[in-house]
Amino acid sequence: MRDEFYRIKRLPPYVFAEVDAMKAQARADGDDIIDFGMGNPDSPTPQHIVDKLTETAQNPRAHRYSNSRGIPGLRKALAGYYERRFGVALDPDSEVVVTLGSKEGMANLAQAITSPGDLVLAPNPSYPIHAFGFIIAGGVVRHLPAHGGSGGDQKDYLAALQRAVDHSIPKPVALVLNFPSNPTAEVVDLGFYEEVVGFCCRHEIYILSDLAYAEIYFDGNPPPSILQVKGAKDIAVEFTSLSKTYSMPGWRIGFAAGNKRMISALARVKSYLDYGAFTPIQVAATAALNGPQDCIDELRDLYRERRDILIEGLAAAGWEIPSPQATMFAWAPLPPAQVEFGSLEFAKLLLREAKVAVSPGLGFGEHGEGFVRIALVENKQRIRQAVRNIKQVLSRSHNIEPERKAVAE
Ligand SMILES: Cc1ncc(COP(=O)(O)O)c(C=O)c1O
Structure with missing residues:
Protein backbone atom coordinates (compact mmCIF):
# COMPACT_ATOMS: atom_id res chain seq x y z
CA MET A 1 0.00 0.00 0.00
CA ARG A 2 1.22 3.52 -0.76
CA ASP A 3 1.73 5.74 2.27
CA GLU A 4 -0.26 8.61 0.88
CA PHE A 5 -2.36 9.13 -2.23
CA TYR A 6 -0.69 11.11 -5.02
CA ARG A 7 -3.16 13.99 -5.05
CA ILE A 8 -3.48 14.21 -1.27
CA LYS A 9 0.30 14.56 -1.01
CA ARG A 10 0.06 17.70 -3.10
CA LEU A 11 -2.40 19.38 -0.74
CA PRO A 12 -0.47 20.98 2.12
CA PRO A 13 -1.85 20.92 5.67
CA TYR A 14 -4.47 23.59 6.11
CA VAL A 15 -2.82 26.64 7.74
CA PHE A 16 -6.15 27.75 9.17
CA ALA A 17 -6.53 24.43 11.02
CA GLU A 18 -4.38 25.61 13.93
CA VAL A 19 -6.44 28.75 14.48
CA ASP A 20 -9.67 26.79 13.96
CA ALA A 21 -8.66 24.26 16.61
CA MET A 22 -7.84 27.06 19.07
CA LYS A 23 -11.17 28.70 18.25
CA ALA A 24 -13.07 25.47 18.90
CA GLN A 25 -11.23 24.96 22.20
CA ALA A 26 -11.89 28.54 23.34
CA ARG A 27 -15.59 28.12 22.58
CA ALA A 28 -15.67 24.79 24.38
CA ASP A 29 -14.15 26.64 27.37
CA GLY A 30 -17.05 29.10 27.24
CA ASP A 31 -15.28 32.04 25.56
CA ASP A 32 -17.34 34.28 23.27
CA ILE A 33 -15.15 34.52 20.18
CA ILE A 34 -15.82 37.38 17.76
CA ASP A 35 -15.27 35.57 14.50
CA PHE A 36 -13.84 37.46 11.54
CA GLY A 37 -12.22 34.28 10.21
CA MET A 38 -14.23 32.73 7.41
CA GLY A 39 -15.83 34.79 4.62
CA ASN A 40 -19.22 33.30 5.42
CA PRO A 41 -21.97 35.92 5.00
CA ASP A 42 -24.08 36.22 8.16
CA SER A 43 -27.10 38.07 6.69
CA PRO A 44 -30.17 36.01 5.84
CA THR A 45 -31.05 35.42 2.20
CA PRO A 46 -33.76 37.95 1.14
CA GLN A 47 -37.24 36.68 1.95
CA HIS A 48 -38.65 36.68 -1.61
CA ILE A 49 -35.90 34.25 -2.65
CA VAL A 50 -36.57 31.92 0.28
CA ASP A 51 -40.31 32.11 -0.50
CA LYS A 52 -39.70 31.03 -4.09
CA LEU A 53 -37.67 28.06 -2.86
CA THR A 54 -40.38 26.84 -0.47
CA GLU A 55 -43.14 27.42 -3.02
CA THR A 56 -41.30 25.43 -5.70
CA ALA A 57 -40.38 22.67 -3.28
CA GLN A 58 -44.11 21.92 -2.92
CA ASN A 59 -44.20 20.73 -6.52
CA PRO A 60 -43.29 17.02 -6.76
CA GLY A 291 -36.40 40.09 -9.05
CA PRO A 292 -35.97 43.32 -7.06
CA GLN A 293 -32.34 44.29 -6.58
CA ASP A 294 -32.63 46.68 -3.63
CA CYS A 295 -31.53 43.82 -1.35
CA ILE A 296 -28.04 44.16 -2.88
CA ASP A 297 -27.94 47.88 -2.02
CA GLU A 298 -28.87 47.00 1.56
CA LEU A 299 -26.12 44.41 1.74
CA ARG A 300 -23.57 46.86 0.36
CA ASP A 301 -24.63 49.47 2.93
CA LEU A 302 -24.28 46.91 5.69
CA TYR A 303 -20.74 45.89 4.70
CA ARG A 304 -19.73 49.53 4.13
CA GLU A 305 -20.90 50.52 7.59
CA ARG A 306 -19.07 47.59 9.16
CA ARG A 307 -15.96 48.40 7.17
CA ASP A 308 -15.94 51.99 8.38
CA ILE A 309 -16.44 51.03 12.02
CA LEU A 310 -13.60 48.53 11.81
CA ILE A 311 -11.10 50.65 9.89
CA GLU A 312 -11.77 53.87 11.83
CA GLY A 313 -11.82 52.06 15.16
CA LEU A 314 -8.55 50.26 14.54
CA ALA A 315 -6.90 53.43 13.23
CA ALA A 316 -7.88 55.16 16.50
CA ALA A 317 -6.31 52.20 18.30
CA GLY A 318 -3.08 52.80 16.38
CA TRP A 319 -3.48 50.06 13.76
CA GLU A 320 -3.68 51.56 10.26
CA ILE A 321 -5.37 49.33 7.69
CA PRO A 322 -6.24 50.32 4.11
CA SER A 323 -9.99 50.71 3.69
CA PRO A 324 -11.19 48.08 1.18
CA GLN A 325 -13.06 49.43 -1.87
CA ALA A 326 -14.77 46.10 -2.45
CA THR A 327 -15.27 42.56 -1.07
CA MET A 328 -16.18 41.78 2.52
CA PHE A 329 -12.58 41.69 3.71
CA ALA A 330 -9.97 44.01 5.14
CA TRP A 331 -6.43 42.93 4.30
CA ALA A 332 -4.48 44.15 7.27
CA PRO A 333 -0.71 44.52 7.46
CA LEU A 334 0.54 43.28 10.82
CA PRO A 335 1.18 46.00 13.38
CA PRO A 336 4.93 46.77 13.22
CA ALA A 337 5.66 45.21 16.64
CA GLN A 338 4.18 41.91 15.45
CA VAL A 339 5.83 41.57 12.06
CA GLU A 340 8.72 39.45 13.29
CA PHE A 341 6.37 36.81 14.71
CA GLY A 342 4.36 36.38 11.53
CA SER A 343 0.68 36.20 10.65
CA LEU A 344 -0.10 32.83 12.26
CA GLU A 345 1.33 33.84 15.63
CA PHE A 346 -0.44 37.19 15.46
CA ALA A 347 -3.76 35.48 14.66
CA LYS A 348 -3.23 33.19 17.64
CA LEU A 349 -2.38 36.16 19.85
CA LEU A 350 -5.60 37.95 18.89
CA LEU A 351 -7.59 34.82 19.57
CA ARG A 352 -5.96 34.20 22.94
CA GLU A 353 -5.84 37.75 24.23
CA ALA A 354 -8.61 39.64 22.39
CA LYS A 355 -11.03 36.73 21.77
CA VAL A 356 -11.07 37.78 18.13
CA ALA A 357 -10.56 35.32 15.26
CA VAL A 358 -8.93 36.48 12.00
CA SER A 359 -7.34 34.50 9.15
CA PRO A 360 -3.53 34.47 8.99
CA GLY A 361 -2.36 35.74 5.60
CA LEU A 362 0.01 32.81 5.25
CA GLY A 363 -3.03 30.56 4.78
CA PHE A 364 -3.60 32.21 1.38
CA GLY A 365 -0.06 31.51 0.16
CA GLU A 366 3.50 32.47 1.05
CA HIS A 367 3.06 36.03 -0.21
CA GLY A 368 0.20 36.49 2.23
CA GLU A 369 2.68 36.49 5.11
CA GLY A 370 2.79 39.82 6.93
CA PHE A 371 -1.02 40.24 6.76
CA VAL A 372 -4.19 38.97 8.37
CA ARG A 373 -7.59 38.93 6.67
CA ILE A 374 -10.53 40.32 8.61
CA ALA A 375 -13.97 39.27 7.29
CA LEU A 376 -16.84 41.70 7.91
CA VAL A 377 -19.24 38.99 9.06
CA GLU A 378 -20.03 40.16 12.60
CA ASN A 379 -22.55 42.87 13.50
CA LYS A 380 -21.65 46.48 14.37
CA GLN A 381 -21.79 46.02 18.14
CA ARG A 382 -19.48 43.05 17.99
CA ILE A 383 -17.08 44.85 15.66
CA ARG A 384 -16.92 47.71 18.19
CA GLN A 385 -16.27 45.20 20.96
CA ALA A 386 -13.55 43.54 18.88
CA VAL A 387 -11.91 46.92 18.28
CA ARG A 388 -11.87 47.60 22.04
CA ASN A 389 -10.36 44.19 22.75
CA ILE A 390 -7.74 44.54 20.02
CA LYS A 391 -6.84 48.03 21.25
CA GLN A 392 -6.08 46.64 24.69
CA VAL A 393 -3.94 43.87 23.26
CA LEU A 394 -2.01 46.24 21.00
CA SER A 395 -1.39 48.71 23.81
CA ARG A 396 0.38 46.03 25.81
CA SER A 397 1.53 43.78 22.95
CA HIS A 398 5.17 44.67 23.50
CA ASN A 399 4.77 42.85 26.83
CA ILE A 400 2.95 39.88 25.33
CA GLU A 401 5.05 37.15 23.89
CA PRO A 402 3.50 35.06 21.18
CA GLU A 403 3.27 31.44 22.29
CA ARG A 404 5.92 30.20 19.86
CA LYS A 405 8.51 32.53 21.33
CA ALA A 406 7.57 31.65 24.86
CA VAL A 407 7.88 27.95 24.08
CA ALA A 408 11.17 28.35 22.24
CA GLU A 409 12.85 30.13 25.10
C1 LIG B 1 -12.86 34.85 -4.54
C2 LIG B 1 -13.84 33.79 -4.27
N1 LIG B 1 -14.24 32.99 -5.24
C3 LIG B 1 -15.15 32.04 -5.03
C4 LIG B 1 -15.68 31.82 -3.78
C5 LIG B 1 -16.65 30.70 -3.60
O1 LIG B 1 -17.91 31.07 -3.97
P1 LIG B 1 -19.07 30.00 -4.12
O2 LIG B 1 -19.84 30.03 -2.85
O3 LIG B 1 -19.83 30.48 -5.31
O4 LIG B 1 -18.45 28.66 -4.36
C6 LIG B 1 -15.31 32.61 -2.73
C7 LIG B 1 -15.86 32.37 -1.38
O5 LIG B 1 -15.47 32.90 -0.40
C8 LIG B 1 -14.36 33.62 -2.97
O6 LIG B 1 -13.94 34.42 -1.98
Whole structure:
Protein backbone atom coordinates (compact mmCIF):
# COMPACT_ATOMS: atom_id res chain seq x y z
CA MET A 1 0.00 0.00 0.00
CA ARG A 2 1.22 3.52 -0.76
CA ASP A 3 1.73 5.74 2.27
CA GLU A 4 -0.26 8.61 0.88
CA PHE A 5 -2.36 9.13 -2.23
CA TYR A 6 -0.69 11.11 -5.02
CA ARG A 7 -3.16 13.99 -5.05
CA ILE A 8 -3.48 14.21 -1.27
CA LYS A 9 0.30 14.56 -1.01
CA ARG A 10 0.06 17.70 -3.10
CA LEU A 11 -2.40 19.38 -0.74
CA PRO A 12 -0.47 20.98 2.12
CA PRO A 13 -1.85 20.92 5.67
CA TYR A 14 -4.47 23.59 6.11
CA VAL A 15 -2.82 26.64 7.74
CA PHE A 16 -6.15 27.75 9.17
CA ALA A 17 -6.53 24.43 11.02
CA GLU A 18 -4.38 25.61 13.93
CA VAL A 19 -6.44 28.75 14.48
CA ASP A 20 -9.67 26.79 13.96
CA ALA A 21 -8.66 24.26 16.61
CA MET A 22 -7.84 27.06 19.07
CA LYS A 23 -11.17 28.70 18.25
CA ALA A 24 -13.07 25.47 18.90
CA GLN A 25 -11.23 24.96 22.20
CA ALA A 26 -11.89 28.54 23.34
CA ARG A 27 -15.59 28.12 22.58
CA ALA A 28 -15.67 24.79 24.38
CA ASP A 29 -14.15 26.64 27.37
CA GLY A 30 -17.05 29.10 27.24
CA ASP A 31 -15.28 32.04 25.56
CA ASP A 32 -17.34 34.28 23.27
CA ILE A 33 -15.15 34.52 20.18
CA ILE A 34 -15.82 37.38 17.76
CA ASP A 35 -15.27 35.57 14.50
CA PHE A 36 -13.84 37.46 11.54
CA GLY A 37 -12.22 34.28 10.21
CA MET A 38 -14.23 32.73 7.41
CA GLY A 39 -15.83 34.79 4.62
CA ASN A 40 -19.22 33.30 5.42
CA PRO A 41 -21.97 35.92 5.00
CA ASP A 42 -24.08 36.22 8.16
CA SER A 43 -27.10 38.07 6.69
CA PRO A 44 -30.17 36.01 5.84
CA THR A 45 -31.05 35.42 2.20
CA PRO A 46 -33.76 37.95 1.14
CA GLN A 47 -37.24 36.68 1.95
CA HIS A 48 -38.65 36.68 -1.61
CA ILE A 49 -35.90 34.25 -2.65
CA VAL A 50 -36.57 31.92 0.28
CA ASP A 51 -40.31 32.11 -0.50
CA LYS A 52 -39.70 31.03 -4.09
CA LEU A 53 -37.67 28.06 -2.86
CA THR A 54 -40.38 26.84 -0.47
CA GLU A 55 -43.14 27.42 -3.02
CA THR A 56 -41.30 25.43 -5.70
CA ALA A 57 -40.38 22.67 -3.28
CA GLN A 58 -44.11 21.92 -2.92
CA ASN A 59 -44.20 20.73 -6.52
CA PRO A 60 -43.29 17.02 -6.76
CA ARG A 61 -42.07 17.51 -10.33
CA ALA A 62 -39.32 19.72 -8.91
CA HIS A 63 -38.03 16.77 -6.86
CA ARG A 64 -36.61 14.90 -9.83
CA TYR A 65 -33.06 15.05 -11.15
CA SER A 66 -32.42 18.50 -12.54
CA ASN A 67 -30.29 19.61 -15.47
CA SER A 68 -26.51 19.47 -15.03
CA ARG A 69 -25.92 22.62 -17.15
CA GLY A 70 -28.62 24.43 -15.15
CA ILE A 71 -32.29 25.00 -16.00
CA PRO A 72 -32.75 27.19 -19.12
CA GLY A 73 -34.56 29.95 -17.19
CA LEU A 74 -31.63 30.39 -14.82
CA ARG A 75 -29.07 30.48 -17.62
CA LYS A 76 -31.25 33.10 -19.33
CA ALA A 77 -31.45 35.10 -16.10
CA LEU A 78 -27.65 35.12 -15.85
CA ALA A 79 -27.42 36.33 -19.45
CA GLY A 80 -29.93 39.07 -18.53
CA TYR A 81 -27.74 40.11 -15.59
CA TYR A 82 -24.64 40.36 -17.82
CA GLU A 83 -26.55 42.44 -20.36
CA ARG A 84 -27.93 44.81 -17.70
CA ARG A 85 -24.86 45.15 -15.58
CA PHE A 86 -21.99 44.94 -18.07
CA GLY A 87 -23.58 45.39 -21.50
CA VAL A 88 -22.28 41.91 -22.40
CA ALA A 89 -24.42 39.62 -24.58
CA LEU A 90 -24.24 35.91 -23.72
CA ASP A 91 -25.90 32.96 -25.42
CA PRO A 92 -27.54 31.10 -22.52
CA ASP A 93 -27.23 27.78 -24.36
CA SER A 94 -23.60 27.79 -25.38
CA GLU A 95 -21.94 30.44 -23.20
CA VAL A 96 -23.40 29.82 -19.71
CA VAL A 97 -23.26 26.91 -17.27
CA VAL A 98 -24.79 26.88 -13.80
CA THR A 99 -22.41 25.46 -11.20
CA LEU A 100 -22.82 24.14 -7.66
CA GLY A 101 -21.19 27.30 -6.34
CA SER A 102 -18.42 28.96 -8.32
CA LYS A 103 -15.79 26.96 -6.41
CA GLU A 104 -17.14 23.72 -7.89
CA GLY A 105 -17.12 25.32 -11.34
CA MET A 106 -13.49 26.40 -11.07
CA ALA A 107 -12.38 22.98 -9.81
CA ASN A 108 -14.23 21.12 -12.56
CA LEU A 109 -13.09 23.48 -15.30
CA ALA A 110 -9.52 22.88 -14.12
CA GLN A 111 -10.19 19.13 -14.40
CA ALA A 112 -11.67 19.61 -17.84
CA ILE A 113 -8.86 21.61 -19.44
CA THR A 114 -5.65 20.50 -17.69
CA SER A 115 -3.24 17.90 -19.06
CA PRO A 116 -0.72 16.40 -16.62
CA GLY A 117 2.13 18.86 -16.10
CA ASP A 118 0.35 21.83 -17.69
CA LEU A 119 1.56 25.11 -16.26
CA VAL A 120 -1.01 27.53 -14.88
CA LEU A 121 -0.45 31.05 -13.53
CA ALA A 122 -2.37 31.75 -10.33
CA PRO A 123 -2.34 34.68 -7.92
CA ASN A 124 -0.58 34.52 -4.57
CA PRO A 125 -1.98 35.19 -2.02
CA SER A 126 -5.22 33.74 -3.32
CA TYR A 127 -8.46 31.97 -2.55
CA PRO A 128 -7.13 28.40 -2.39
CA ILE A 129 -9.09 26.85 -5.29
CA HIS A 130 -7.38 29.22 -7.75
CA ALA A 131 -4.16 27.27 -7.42
CA PHE A 132 -5.30 23.98 -5.94
CA GLY A 133 -8.03 23.35 -8.51
CA PHE A 134 -5.23 22.95 -11.04
CA ILE A 135 -2.90 21.11 -8.68
CA ILE A 136 -5.61 18.53 -7.95
CA ALA A 137 -6.09 18.24 -11.71
CA GLY A 138 -2.40 17.33 -12.16
CA GLY A 139 -1.20 20.75 -13.29
CA VAL A 140 1.74 22.82 -12.07
CA VAL A 141 1.29 26.32 -10.72
CA ARG A 142 3.54 29.34 -11.02
CA HIS A 143 2.50 32.13 -8.71
CA LEU A 144 2.00 35.70 -9.76
CA PRO A 145 1.68 38.57 -7.31
CA ALA A 146 -1.99 39.23 -6.66
CA HIS A 147 -1.48 42.95 -7.24
CA GLY A 148 -3.38 44.35 -10.15
CA GLY A 149 -4.48 47.65 -8.68
CA SER A 150 -4.08 50.90 -10.51
CA GLY A 151 -0.81 52.68 -11.15
CA GLY A 152 2.49 51.03 -10.29
CA ASP A 153 1.04 47.77 -9.03
CA GLN A 154 -0.74 47.19 -12.31
CA LYS A 155 2.47 47.68 -14.25
CA ASP A 156 4.28 45.33 -11.85
CA TYR A 157 1.65 42.70 -12.46
CA LEU A 158 1.96 42.95 -16.24
CA ALA A 159 5.75 42.80 -15.99
CA ALA A 160 5.49 39.69 -13.78
CA LEU A 161 3.12 38.14 -16.32
CA GLN A 162 5.57 38.82 -19.13
CA ARG A 163 8.43 37.31 -17.07
CA ALA A 164 6.36 34.24 -16.25
CA VAL A 165 5.75 33.60 -19.94
CA ASP A 166 9.34 34.34 -20.97
CA HIS A 167 10.86 32.07 -18.35
CA SER A 168 8.49 29.12 -18.17
CA ILE A 169 8.81 25.85 -20.03
CA PRO A 170 6.29 24.57 -20.94
CA LYS A 171 4.47 27.81 -21.65
CA PRO A 172 1.51 28.51 -19.38
CA VAL A 173 -1.84 27.28 -20.66
CA ALA A 174 -4.04 29.34 -18.36
CA LEU A 175 -4.10 32.36 -16.10
CA VAL A 176 -6.35 32.85 -13.07
CA LEU A 177 -7.52 36.37 -12.17
CA ASN A 178 -9.62 37.43 -9.19
CA PHE A 179 -10.67 41.07 -8.86
CA PRO A 180 -12.04 42.29 -6.51
CA SER A 181 -9.61 40.00 -4.79
CA ASN A 182 -9.99 37.63 -1.92
CA PRO A 183 -7.98 38.04 0.27
CA THR A 184 -6.36 41.36 -0.70
CA ALA A 185 -9.55 43.28 -1.67
CA GLU A 186 -7.70 44.82 -4.62
CA VAL A 187 -9.75 46.07 -7.54
CA VAL A 188 -8.90 46.71 -11.19
CA ASP A 189 -10.33 48.79 -14.01
CA LEU A 190 -11.32 47.75 -17.50
CA GLY A 191 -8.00 49.03 -18.87
CA PHE A 192 -6.22 46.36 -16.84
CA TYR A 193 -8.38 43.61 -18.33
CA GLU A 194 -7.77 45.01 -21.83
CA GLU A 195 -4.02 44.69 -21.33
CA VAL A 196 -4.25 41.18 -19.92
CA VAL A 197 -6.67 39.93 -22.59
CA GLY A 198 -4.45 41.37 -25.33
CA PHE A 199 -1.39 39.69 -23.82
CA CYS A 200 -3.10 36.33 -23.34
CA CYS A 201 -4.55 36.37 -26.86
CA ARG A 202 -1.05 36.92 -28.27
CA HIS A 203 0.36 34.08 -26.16
CA GLU A 204 -2.63 31.72 -26.49
CA ILE A 205 -3.30 31.53 -22.76
CA TYR A 206 -6.79 30.85 -21.46
CA ILE A 207 -8.11 33.13 -18.70
CA LEU A 208 -10.30 32.13 -15.76
CA SER A 209 -11.64 35.23 -14.06
CA ASP A 210 -13.28 34.93 -10.64
CA LEU A 211 -15.77 37.75 -10.13
CA ALA A 212 -17.38 36.43 -6.93
CA TYR A 213 -17.44 39.98 -5.47
CA ALA A 214 -18.99 41.66 -8.54
CA GLU A 215 -21.67 43.35 -6.42
CA ILE A 216 -19.89 43.85 -3.09
CA TYR A 217 -18.28 47.21 -3.78
CA PHE A 218 -18.33 50.57 -2.04
CA ASP A 219 -17.82 54.20 -2.94
CA GLY A 220 -19.70 53.92 -6.25
CA ASN A 221 -17.24 52.01 -8.40
CA PRO A 222 -18.81 48.83 -9.79
CA PRO A 223 -16.12 46.29 -10.69
CA PRO A 224 -15.94 45.52 -14.43
CA SER A 225 -16.27 42.10 -16.06
CA ILE A 226 -13.41 40.77 -18.18
CA LEU A 227 -16.04 39.81 -20.75
CA GLN A 228 -16.55 43.53 -21.46
CA VAL A 229 -13.24 43.47 -23.32
CA LYS A 230 -13.61 42.99 -27.07
CA GLY A 231 -12.44 39.50 -28.00
CA ALA A 232 -12.35 38.29 -24.38
CA LYS A 233 -14.74 35.47 -25.17
CA ASP A 234 -12.09 33.99 -27.48
CA ILE A 235 -10.02 33.04 -24.44
CA ALA A 236 -11.83 33.85 -21.18
CA VAL A 237 -14.38 32.32 -18.87
CA GLU A 238 -15.72 34.26 -15.91
CA PHE A 239 -17.16 32.85 -12.69
CA THR A 240 -19.87 34.63 -10.76
CA SER A 241 -21.80 33.53 -7.72
CA LEU A 242 -24.97 34.23 -5.79
CA SER A 243 -23.20 33.43 -2.49
CA LYS A 244 -22.14 36.99 -1.68
CA THR A 245 -24.45 39.01 -3.95
CA TYR A 246 -27.65 37.71 -2.35
CA SER A 247 -26.18 36.25 0.82
CA MET A 248 -26.78 32.70 -0.42
CA PRO A 249 -23.51 30.90 0.45
CA GLY A 250 -25.15 27.66 1.57
CA TRP A 251 -27.35 27.35 -1.51
CA ARG A 252 -24.40 26.55 -3.76
CA ILE A 253 -25.27 28.40 -6.93
CA GLY A 254 -22.66 29.94 -9.20
CA PHE A 255 -22.03 30.37 -12.92
CA ALA A 256 -19.37 30.06 -15.57
CA ALA A 257 -19.83 32.26 -18.62
CA GLY A 258 -17.86 33.13 -21.73
CA ASN A 259 -15.63 31.08 -24.02
CA LYS A 260 -17.73 28.37 -25.71
CA ARG A 261 -14.98 25.79 -25.85
CA MET A 262 -14.31 25.98 -22.10
CA ILE A 263 -18.02 26.16 -21.26
CA SER A 264 -18.65 23.06 -23.33
CA ALA A 265 -15.71 21.24 -21.67
CA LEU A 266 -17.02 22.15 -18.23
CA ALA A 267 -20.54 21.05 -19.14
CA ARG A 268 -19.19 17.73 -20.41
CA VAL A 269 -17.28 17.00 -17.19
CA LYS A 270 -20.26 18.05 -15.09
CA SER A 271 -22.59 15.80 -17.07
CA TYR A 272 -20.59 12.86 -15.69
CA LEU A 273 -20.50 14.20 -12.14
CA ASP A 274 -23.81 15.81 -11.17
CA TYR A 275 -27.46 16.29 -12.10
CA GLY A 276 -27.47 19.98 -11.34
CA ALA A 277 -28.61 21.80 -8.23
CA PHE A 278 -32.00 20.92 -6.70
CA THR A 279 -34.58 22.47 -9.06
CA PRO A 280 -36.28 24.64 -6.37
CA ILE A 281 -32.88 26.19 -5.61
CA GLN A 282 -32.40 27.00 -9.29
CA VAL A 283 -35.90 28.47 -9.55
CA ALA A 284 -35.25 30.61 -6.47
CA ALA A 285 -31.88 31.66 -7.94
CA THR A 286 -33.73 32.75 -11.08
CA ALA A 287 -36.04 34.84 -8.88
CA ALA A 288 -32.97 36.39 -7.25
CA LEU A 289 -31.50 37.52 -10.58
CA ASN A 290 -34.78 38.61 -12.15
CA GLY A 291 -36.40 40.09 -9.05
CA PRO A 292 -35.97 43.32 -7.06
CA GLN A 293 -32.34 44.29 -6.58
CA ASP A 294 -32.63 46.68 -3.63
CA CYS A 295 -31.53 43.82 -1.35
CA ILE A 296 -28.04 44.16 -2.88
CA ASP A 297 -27.94 47.88 -2.02
CA GLU A 298 -28.87 47.00 1.56
CA LEU A 299 -26.12 44.41 1.74
CA ARG A 300 -23.57 46.86 0.36
CA ASP A 301 -24.63 49.47 2.93
CA LEU A 302 -24.28 46.91 5.69
CA TYR A 303 -20.74 45.89 4.70
CA ARG A 304 -19.73 49.53 4.13
CA GLU A 305 -20.90 50.52 7.59
CA ARG A 306 -19.07 47.59 9.16
CA ARG A 307 -15.96 48.40 7.17
CA ASP A 308 -15.94 51.99 8.38
CA ILE A 309 -16.44 51.03 12.02
CA LEU A 310 -13.60 48.53 11.81
CA ILE A 311 -11.10 50.65 9.89
CA GLU A 312 -11.77 53.87 11.83
CA GLY A 313 -11.82 52.06 15.16
CA LEU A 314 -8.55 50.26 14.54
CA ALA A 315 -6.90 53.43 13.23
CA ALA A 316 -7.88 55.16 16.50
CA ALA A 317 -6.31 52.20 18.30
CA GLY A 318 -3.08 52.80 16.38
CA TRP A 319 -3.48 50.06 13.76
CA GLU A 320 -3.68 51.56 10.26
CA ILE A 321 -5.37 49.33 7.69
CA PRO A 322 -6.24 50.32 4.11
CA SER A 323 -9.99 50.71 3.69
CA PRO A 324 -11.19 48.08 1.18
CA GLN A 325 -13.06 49.43 -1.87
CA ALA A 326 -14.77 46.10 -2.45
CA THR A 327 -15.27 42.56 -1.07
CA MET A 328 -16.18 41.78 2.52
CA PHE A 329 -12.58 41.69 3.71
CA ALA A 330 -9.97 44.01 5.14
CA TRP A 331 -6.43 42.93 4.30
CA ALA A 332 -4.48 44.15 7.27
CA PRO A 333 -0.71 44.52 7.46
CA LEU A 334 0.54 43.28 10.82
CA PRO A 335 1.18 46.00 13.38
CA PRO A 336 4.93 46.77 13.22
CA ALA A 337 5.66 45.21 16.64
CA GLN A 338 4.18 41.91 15.45
CA VAL A 339 5.83 41.57 12.06
CA GLU A 340 8.72 39.45 13.29
CA PHE A 341 6.37 36.81 14.71
CA GLY A 342 4.36 36.38 11.53
CA SER A 343 0.68 36.20 10.65
CA LEU A 344 -0.10 32.83 12.26
CA GLU A 345 1.33 33.84 15.63
CA PHE A 346 -0.44 37.19 15.46
CA ALA A 347 -3.76 35.48 14.66
CA LYS A 348 -3.23 33.19 17.64
CA LEU A 349 -2.38 36.16 19.85
CA LEU A 350 -5.60 37.95 18.89
CA LEU A 351 -7.59 34.82 19.57
CA ARG A 352 -5.96 34.20 22.94
CA GLU A 353 -5.84 37.75 24.23
CA ALA A 354 -8.61 39.64 22.39
CA LYS A 355 -11.03 36.73 21.77
CA VAL A 356 -11.07 37.78 18.13
CA ALA A 357 -10.56 35.32 15.26
CA VAL A 358 -8.93 36.48 12.00
CA SER A 359 -7.34 34.50 9.15
CA PRO A 360 -3.53 34.47 8.99
CA GLY A 361 -2.36 35.74 5.60
CA LEU A 362 0.01 32.81 5.25
CA GLY A 363 -3.03 30.56 4.78
CA PHE A 364 -3.60 32.21 1.38
CA GLY A 365 -0.06 31.51 0.16
CA GLU A 366 3.50 32.47 1.05
CA HIS A 367 3.06 36.03 -0.21
CA GLY A 368 0.20 36.49 2.23
CA GLU A 369 2.68 36.49 5.11
CA GLY A 370 2.79 39.82 6.93
CA PHE A 371 -1.02 40.24 6.76
CA VAL A 372 -4.19 38.97 8.37
CA ARG A 373 -7.59 38.93 6.67
CA ILE A 374 -10.53 40.32 8.61
CA ALA A 375 -13.97 39.27 7.29
CA LEU A 376 -16.84 41.70 7.91
CA VAL A 377 -19.24 38.99 9.06
CA GLU A 378 -20.03 40.16 12.60
CA ASN A 379 -22.55 42.87 13.50
CA LYS A 380 -21.65 46.48 14.37
CA GLN A 381 -21.79 46.02 18.14
CA ARG A 382 -19.48 43.05 17.99
CA ILE A 383 -17.08 44.85 15.66
CA ARG A 384 -16.92 47.71 18.19
CA GLN A 385 -16.27 45.20 20.96
CA ALA A 386 -13.55 43.54 18.88
CA VAL A 387 -11.91 46.92 18.28
CA ARG A 388 -11.87 47.60 22.04
CA ASN A 389 -10.36 44.19 22.75
CA ILE A 390 -7.74 44.54 20.02
CA LYS A 391 -6.84 48.03 21.25
CA GLN A 392 -6.08 46.64 24.69
CA VAL A 393 -3.94 43.87 23.26
CA LEU A 394 -2.01 46.24 21.00
CA SER A 395 -1.39 48.71 23.81
CA ARG A 396 0.38 46.03 25.81
CA SER A 397 1.53 43.78 22.95
CA HIS A 398 5.17 44.67 23.50
CA ASN A 399 4.77 42.85 26.83
CA ILE A 400 2.95 39.88 25.33
CA GLU A 401 5.05 37.15 23.89
CA PRO A 402 3.50 35.06 21.18
CA GLU A 403 3.27 31.44 22.29
CA ARG A 404 5.92 30.20 19.86
CA LYS A 405 8.51 32.53 21.33
CA ALA A 406 7.57 31.65 24.86
CA VAL A 407 7.88 27.95 24.08
CA ALA A 408 11.17 28.35 22.24
CA GLU A 409 12.85 30.13 25.10
C1 LIG B 1 -12.86 34.85 -4.54
C2 LIG B 1 -13.84 33.79 -4.27
N1 LIG B 1 -14.24 32.99 -5.24
C3 LIG B 1 -15.15 32.04 -5.03
C4 LIG B 1 -15.68 31.82 -3.78
C5 LIG B 1 -16.65 30.70 -3.60
O1 LIG B 1 -17.91 31.07 -3.97
P1 LIG B 1 -19.07 30.00 -4.12
O2 LIG B 1 -19.84 30.03 -2.85
O3 LIG B 1 -19.83 30.48 -5.31
O4 LIG B 1 -18.45 28.66 -4.36
C6 LIG B 1 -15.31 32.61 -2.73
C7 LIG B 1 -15.86 32.37 -1.38
O5 LIG B 1 -15.47 32.90 -0.40
C8 LIG B 1 -14.36 33.62 -2.97
O6 LIG B 1 -13.94 34.42 -1.98
